[in-house]
Amino acid sequence: MTYEQATNYLFTRLPMFSRIGAAAYKKDLTNTIQLCEYLGNPQTKFKSIHIAGTNGKGSTSHMLAAVLQTAGYKTGLYTSPHLRDFRERFRVNGEMIDKQFVVDFVQRIQPVIDEIEPSFFEITVAMAFEYFVHEQVDIAVIETGLGGRLDSTNVITPEVAVITNIGWDHMNLLGDSLPAIALEKAGIIKPQVPIVIGETAPETRPVFEKVAQEKQAPLFFADKQRYVAEWKYEHHQLILQVSESGSDERTTYQLDLPGYYQTKNGITVLEVIYHLQKAGFKITEDHVQKALRQVKKLTGLHGRWEVIHANPVVVLDVGHNEDGIKQITAQIELSDYQHLHIVIGLVKDKEIEKVLALLPKEATYYFTRAQIPRALPETELAARAQAIGLSGQAYGDVNTAVQQAMHKAGKNDMILVCGSVFVVGEVSL
Known part of the structure; x- marks a missing residue:
């Protein structure tokens, strides 16, 4: 074996x-x-x-x-x-x-x-x-x-x-x-x-x-x-x-x-x-x-407000439940950036609306999914997010979403990848 x-x-x-x-x-x-x-x-x-x-x-x-x-x-x-x-x-x-x-x-x-x-x-x-x-x-x-x-x-x-x-x-x-x-x-x-x-x-x-x-x-x-x-x-x-x-x-x-x-x-x-x-x-x-x-x-710890790229700053954080997202949004408020881009994917058994309601409305979103059966489809996530005022596009895999965010972001912007341990784990920047 x-x-x-x-x-x-x-x-x-x-x-x-x-x-x-x-x-x-x-x-x-x-x-x-x-x-x-x-x-x-x-x-x-x-x-x-x-x-x-x-x-x-x-x-x-x-x-x-x-x-x-x-x-x-x-x-x-x-x-x-x-x-x-x-x-x-x-x-x-x-x-x-x-x-x-x-x-x-x-x-x-x-x-x-x-x-x-x-x-x-x-x-x-x-x-x-x-x-x-x-x-x-x-x-x-x-x-x-x-x-x-x-x-x-x-x-x-x-x-x-x-x-x-x-x-x-x-x-x-x-x-x-x-x-x-x-x-x-x-x-x-x-x-x-x-x-x-x-x-x-x-x-x-x-x-x-x-x-x-x-x-x-x-x-x-x-x-x-x-x-x-x-x-x-x-x-x-x-x-x-x-x-x-x-x-x-x-x-x-x-x-x-x-x-x-x-x-x-x-x-x-x-x-x-x-x-x-x-x-x-x-x-x-x-x-x-x-x-x-x-x-x-x-x-060897990774994924806790982990900065993996500069200009634009790209941050990975495995926060994924209501309390975890509250902590992430508090950290966002302490950060310096021109515009915020959020790459997010969630799993089906989370309190989706409660998590989404905590996220900043002014950010540009890239809705995605990890490659696991529990992942919420990116199109459904996008629809539920848009219903509460978050705007962005859906992408079928994490790295396509991250590359799109990198393409759109200015050098003083910040890109945050969050929502699931599995989403963060698939980033290959």
């Missing part, structure tokens, strides 16, 4: 959420537990940090991995989905998983796949756990898929659990109110394990307090422990001045992830680091400073 045959088998043989949506979501942990048992329960053989949340969990995961790597720990990182290469999901110290490991794993696990019919995500979780044991990592940062309580990753007992925030996404699977969604995410809270919540909200705080109390898990709200006293955005870098609550002393951090929304993720990361230090991890202030300046280089 070649690497191409192995990945093709995974993509076509197994139910895959990115391809078919809710039908691929398994509502219990039975398959994951069986897969792990078959492999000798690798999830019990390494330390971990577990991260859930509606938005920001990818950036938070990568920042934490960068800090741990810089502090000298051999660090695993499991995230999803991937942008361009399946192996992006599994990294050790920033390096992607070896192709031969993928082949060997798929061949080894095939009999169980035939027996229990797991989802694509369940298999990738088991592969990640096995890989981290094989690589003898000191610690792994594990990002949930879309939930918490029933997420396949939720068979680990971490050093610290993290919930970045709660917003509107995947309501058909997680619940139709913010407290209901929060309760699903709170499923990652484990007995006696510290839980860090990135953003405090009146609707969801009582949910976290109740679950943490039941589990006797120490609960910390990151934005109550520290705050960003001042920030600025320059040269595609974000510079934060952070103070601890009740103190006027400031510490300056420079982030190579420039989106304004990283102010919230940065505060969350600092709180998690504090608890890791309390647990005995040797992480210095210098390690944190150095790591945050080069997260992309250390971990």
